[in-house]
Amino acid sequence: MTRRSETLLAFAGAVLIVVLAYAVPWLRFVLTIALAKGLAVLGILLLLRAGQVSFGHALYLALAAYTVAFGALAIPEALLLLPLAAILAGLVGLLIGLFVVRYREIFFGMLNLALSMVFYSVLEKFYALTHGADGIRLPPVTVLGRPLAGESGEWTVLGIALVLALACGALVRVALASPLGEALAGIKTRETRLDFMGVSPKRVLLAAYVASAVMAGFAGAIIALTTRHVTPALSYWTTSGELVFIAILGGAGSVIGPFLGAAAYELTRVYAAATFANAWQMVLGLVLLGVIVFAPGGIWGMIASRRRAA
Amino acid sequence: MAWLSENGILVGLALLDGLSYAAAVFMVAVGLNLVFGVLRVLNVAHGSLYAIGGYAAASIGLFAASLGAPPWLGLPILLAAAVLVGVVLGPLIERLLLRRMQDREPVLQLLVTFALFMILEDLQKLVWGVQPVVFDAPLKWLGTVDVPFGQDAIPFTAYQLYVLPGVALATLAILAYVLRYTLTGRMVVAVTVDREAARAMGIDAAKVTMLTFTVGAGLAALGGALAAPTVSLVPGVGASTIVLSFAVVATAGLGQIEGAAVAALLIGLGRSFAVYVAPEFEVVVPYAIMVAVLLFRPQGLFGVAETRRI
Numbered sequence: 341m342t343r344r345s346e347t348l349l350a351f352a353g354a355v356l357i358v359v360l361a362y363a364v365p366w367l368r369f370v371l372t373i374a375l376a377k378g379l380a381v382l383g384i385l386l387l388l389r390a391g392q393v394s395f396g397h398a399l400y401l402a403l404a405a406y407t408v409a410f411g412a413l414a415i416p417e418a419l420l421l422l423p424l425a426a427i428l429a430g431l432v433g434l435l436i437g438l439f440v441v442r443y444r445e446i447f448f449g450m451l452n453l454a455l456s457m458v459f460y461s462v463l464e465k466f467y468a469l470t471h472g473a474d475g476i477r478l479p480p481v482t483v484l485g486r487p488l489a490g491e492s493g494e495w496t497v498l499g500i501a502l503v504l505a506l507a508c509g510a511l512v513r514v515a516l517a518s519p520l521g522e523a524l525a526g527i528k529t530r531e532t533r534l535d536f537m538g539v540s541p542k543r544v545l546l547a548a549y550v551a552s553a554v555m556a557g558f559a560g561a562i563i564a565l566t567t568r569h570v571t572p573a574l575s576y577w578t579t580s581g582e583l584v585f586i587a588i589l590g591g592a593g594s595v596i597g598p599f600l601g602a603a604a605y606e607l608t609r610v611y612a613a614a615t616f617a618n619a620w621q622m623v624l625g626l627v628l629l630g631v632i633v634f635a636p637g638g639i640w641g642m643i644a645s646r647r648r649a650a
Numbered sequence: 651m652a653w654l655s656e657n658g659i660l661v662g663l664a665l666l667d668g669l670s671y672a673a674a675v676f677m678v679a680v681g682l683n684l685v686f687g688v689l690r691v692l693n694v695a696h697g698s699l700y701a702i703g704g705y706a707a708a709s710i711g712l713f714a715a716s717l718g719a720p721p722w723l724g725l726p727i728l729l730a731a732a733v734l735v736g737v738v739l740g741p742l743i744e745r746l747l748l749r750r751m752q753d754r755e756p757v758l759q760l761l762v763t764f765a766l767f768m769i770l771e772d773l774q775k776l777v778w779g780v781q782p783v784v785f786d787a788p789l790k791w792l793g794t795v796d797v798p799f800g801q802d803a804i805p806f807t808a809y810q811l812y813v814l815p816g817v818a819l820a821t822l823a824i825l826a827y828v829l830r831y832t833l834t835g836r837m838v839v840a841v842t843v844d845r846e847a848a849r850a851m852g853i854d855a856a857k858v859t860m861l862t863f864t865v866g867a868g869l870a871a872l873g874g875a876l877a878a879p880t881v882s883l884v885p886g887v888g889a890s891t892i893v894l895s896f897a898v899v900a901t902a903g904l905g906q907i908e909g910a911a912v913a914a915l916l917i918g919l920g921r922s923f924a925v926y927v928a929p930e931f932e933v934v935v936p937y938a939i940m941v942a943v944l945l946f947r948p949q950g951l952f953g954v955a956e957t958r959r960i
Contacts, residue, residue, distance in 0.1 A: 388757065391757070393757050393760065439941075439945070442948060443944070443948060445756065446692055446900075446904065447900060447944070447948065449692075449760075450692075450896050450897075450900045451900075451941070451944065453893060453896060454893075454896075454897060454900075454937040454940055454941060455937070455941070457893055457933070457937055458933075458934045458937045458938070460933075461931075461932075461933035461934050462934065464933075465929075465930040465931075465932075465933070466930065576889075577889070577893055578889060581694075581764050584757075584761065584764075585761065585764065585765075588757070588758065588761055618772065618775060618776060619772045619775075619776060620772075621768045621769075621771055621772045622768060622769045622771075622772035622773060624768055625765040625766065625767070625768030625769035625772075626765070626769060628761065628764070628765035628768070629747075629762065629765040629766070629769075632751075632754075632758050632761060632762055632765070633750065636754070636758065
């Protein structure tokens with residue numbers, strides 16, 4: 341697929357989201373969450389390009405969400421909180437990244453998992469500070485001095501999410517086509533060859549890892565601003581699993597995949613939870629199985645192959 | 651030493667608790683490790699098998715008790731329930747799901763087991779509900795033992811003192827013997843080391859895989875069944891078990907049987923001491939141990955570093 345048609349598709353998608361959010365008001369919430377998760381999955385996509393799965397990126401999601409919740413007490417301005425949360429996620433990502441990029445595949449996945457579980461239990465156990473499993477309600481937040489509340493607030497967050505999604509999507513697209521993206525793919529196939537070429541696989545993976553942490557940070561901040569309530573569940577390993585799930589569901593072939601996957605996932609989840617209150621997780625599991633067995637390229641793969649056939 | 655004599659009973663309790671806890675964790679982790687060795691898939695649904703084993707044992711035990719079965723029957727029931735779960739679910743999962751995924755990307759194989767985890771988790775809620783299930787007949791029937799510790803004596807349940815570590819030790823001995831000295835065990839090892847070469851030598855790798863997975867599933871179920879009398883079963887127990895077994899397996903090194911025992915002991919004792927000394931860190935300790943070990947030995951305590959292919 342050419343860059344031009346992909347760009348067009350992305351903007352068409354953005355317009356579709358706005359139209360849907362206007363026509364069906366309750367979808368605004370679902371779509372904002374989907375955009376946020378899509379952002380986090382974009383980071384997972386970078387790592388997947390290198391053949392690495394992180395089962396712990398919920399750590400950055402939760403870190404940013406709690407940064408917003410705590411930060412709002414001091415600076416209740418969303419446009420400052422968002423970058424702050426993302427930068428903090430990036431810094432922690434750099435710190436953890438320096439450690440985890442030495443590992444590959446299962447160890448890489450599990451170390452990330454372990455660290456996110458440590459963070460989860462810290463959030464849950466230090467009740468005095470975090471209110472444990474009850475979580476924290478977000479204090480009132482403003483955007484450019486105007487209170488972020490009600491319908492206009494919902495639109496504002498959706499708008500921010502949309503702009504961030506388009507910007508990060510474009511950046512990742514450029515990055516994947518650059519030497520960095522090629523080197524990432526090289527880690528997946530034959531890492532030693534990168535070494536011989538004088539490229540440090542660790543440094544390449546670290547760059548991707550920090551970028552993925554920043555994007556997960558944006559996602560967590562948006563989720564906090566949307567749900568207005570943060571809980572430790574944001575950092576539980578099943579949340580990380582969900583992100584990987586969405587990456588596969590959407591398809592790893594294009595930067596549009598994560599957002600397609602996230603939208604499909606959130607909608608499936610909403611409908612499954614409404615229809616089968618006690619078995620929505622099972623429905624999602626069956627969907628995931630179906631995708632892996634019958635459509636390994638994910639939703640994007642299905643669209644792309646149809647276009648190729650036409 | 652003053653601290654030790656003052657806190658003698660606490661130290662003793664932590665030691666005994668840690669031992670019985672490590673025994674249950676070992677059963678699950680060693681199964682996970684065995685399955686990983688042969689199938690090269692980290693089975694996320696392994697934790698669900700643990701939970702189902704526990705629930706099945708509790709249900710059958712409570713049912714038998716309601717029919718007026720003598721209390722000593724509790725122990726064989728635990729074992730029978732585990733065998734039942736392993737023999738029914740093991741081949742089913744292996745044949746219907748994992749065998750089809752054998753030649754696919756490792757990420758997809760991992761996600762298939764994640765999907766299975768989601769399905770089993772809800773299935774378990776549908777069958778057993780969300781109320782805690784308690785079956786402590788074997789625990790009560792065996793009574794308590796006074797364990798001398800310094801000048802004091804600690805009353806401890808005989809079940810946790812003898813049955814749990816006993817079964818774990820027996821499992822370790824049987825596994826080590828079978829893998830080293832029997833033809834079947836040698837075939838399992840051969841497939842673990844090099845699947846292709848093993849097949850070239852006439853080993854039926856598919857059969858070995860099926861057998862290994864069934865044994866692994868049975869061990870997970872046995873871990874759950876054995877733990878059932880000491881804990882109350884609630885939804886989510888599968889999720890926390892799987893992350894803990896991951897930690898044990900990573901600390902031990904992938905594919906290591908004796909290593910799993912050492913790592914389980916290390917993590918079990920570490921965790922139970924944390925319970926008495928700093929309860930907030932109870933959940934953190936296993937991962938802290940794992941990270942500390944991996945920092946110095948990236949391949950795990952007993953793991954063998956893989957040679958890099960060019």
